[in-house]
Amino acid sequence: MTSFSALPWSERLVHRDGVRLSCRDWGSPAGSGDEKAAGDPRTPGGPIDVLLLHGLAGHAGEWDDTARLLRDSGFRVVALDQRGHGLSERQPADGDVSRAAYVADAVAVIDRLGLDRPVLVGQSLGGSTALLTAAAHPGLLRALVLVEAGPGGTDPGVQEQIASWLRAWPVPFPTRAAAVAYLGGGTDAVGEGWARGLEERADGLWPRFDPEVMVRSLDDSTRRSFWDEWAAVRCPVLAVLGRGGHGGIIGGAEYAEMARRLPALRGTSLPGTGHDVHLERPGLLHRLVVDFLEGDVR
Template sequence: MTSYSWSERFVVHDGVRLLCRDWGGSGTDVLLLHGLAGHSGEWDTTARLLRDSGHRVVAFDQRGHGGSERHPGDVSRAAYVSDVLAVVAELGLDRPVLVGQSLGGSTALLTAAARPGLPRALVLVEAGPDGAGPGLQEQIGGWLRGWPVPFPSREAAAAYLGGGKEPVGDGWAAGLEERADGLWPRFDPEVMVRSLDENATRSFWDEWAAVACPVLALLGQGEQGGIIGGEEYAEMARVQPSLHGVSLPGTGHDLHLERPQLLHRLVVDFLRSLSSRPSCLGAHSSS
């Protein structure tokens, strides 16, 4: 019988408290990293499926998010990476597969570059090494500050945040905090904006070239599309010829919420391919 049960664990790193969802399980370790303004609960369906298919699974609220420290002094890319290393060490994860969406994918990429021997593999969900430009913070900050909070109900929050996509709205709404006057975000928009300082001013192509483990890139391909364009993906594949990429028709940036079952299958198939072909994954592809 399957279960959504997980145990709450806390890791304190450099004075910053990090809330972890430890799903348990056995087999290859997997660490799940959510995106900007997100929360570890976004991965619940994927985490359960991975655990039930034979993996040890952990997700955590990254600094500034959810049940972790809301106002950390340091929100640099290096600080996010350092938190991953602390969680891996504290929870005893052995060469985990790092799975990250959006900013979580950036964190996973930078962790793999900084510690080439740490991850067994890397799964980037709507994430890549390209810089986003100086307008990114203004755009995202304006959106986050414009939320009509407090939301009167979870249904109202899901309708507003989902953009017409029920699974996406439900996923975002699940991360809200219930207070006496309604539902509020579990983050400070200004902390989120500061977390993008480096992404807005530079790219990470040198770090991408330093990644030594196998990589699966999952790309949204719907009406609104994802954030990884054809030119960026082509350059990613040129720099890392063994990159394996899959585009998911009908999905957008939050494809992990829209198609968690498909994401699970792709990750499991990818990891099985590593067992049969440990030296390389072959040419990149898109389907």
């Protein structure tokens, strides 16, 4: 196993209301002079901060390729293991996995790690967190990037589908190769991304989440949509949609309504990709984000 000291990122812990949140802090580009500690003021004109939020049953390590590229392009980058996921609190002490709890966690990380008006990038469930954070805290963010995420609600039947899928995982996986093959569904890049989040134990590789917690995390999304919150977003927004592959979840009708309600929305779809765009095409996603920030935000 790789030691923390050999990794290109450092772990940063944030505690909020008794819940431990683990972050991968990739820092700023070498030589930028802006390797600031938590709580330090921003250096005017320094690197733009980026906070990355993974999807349901995911982990901060899914963003490793994208995070490295963004840091090397001049950004200060942090990826959060959201509550119930990865190295963060697996069973939140308060039992709260509401959308509001996820948003409060993101705000706490921004505050405690001294992120100055960051760009919030979220995929799937992380995109929902990002959207609701932007709506609830105008002025907190510089920009918003939604990867396979939107304000539409989720069919209640999706919870049972996800529960069945998670419970069907043949854990423990005996080898990393077996995990990659199963989780990737034929796409090695996706399988590798999911497998990076597994915990190595004596008897094999196990998920770092509880299926029941994952299912409850969708409760709010099955009860209602978030179109009012979408209309409240004031920062620039980029939406990246998968088209093909394992299948994107944002349909044409939902995107058209997103654009109608937020005319300044910048969006793009990537043919041949699915829901895990960030794993399938990290280089292309990186370029889309950089072009968006340089063209619409700076």
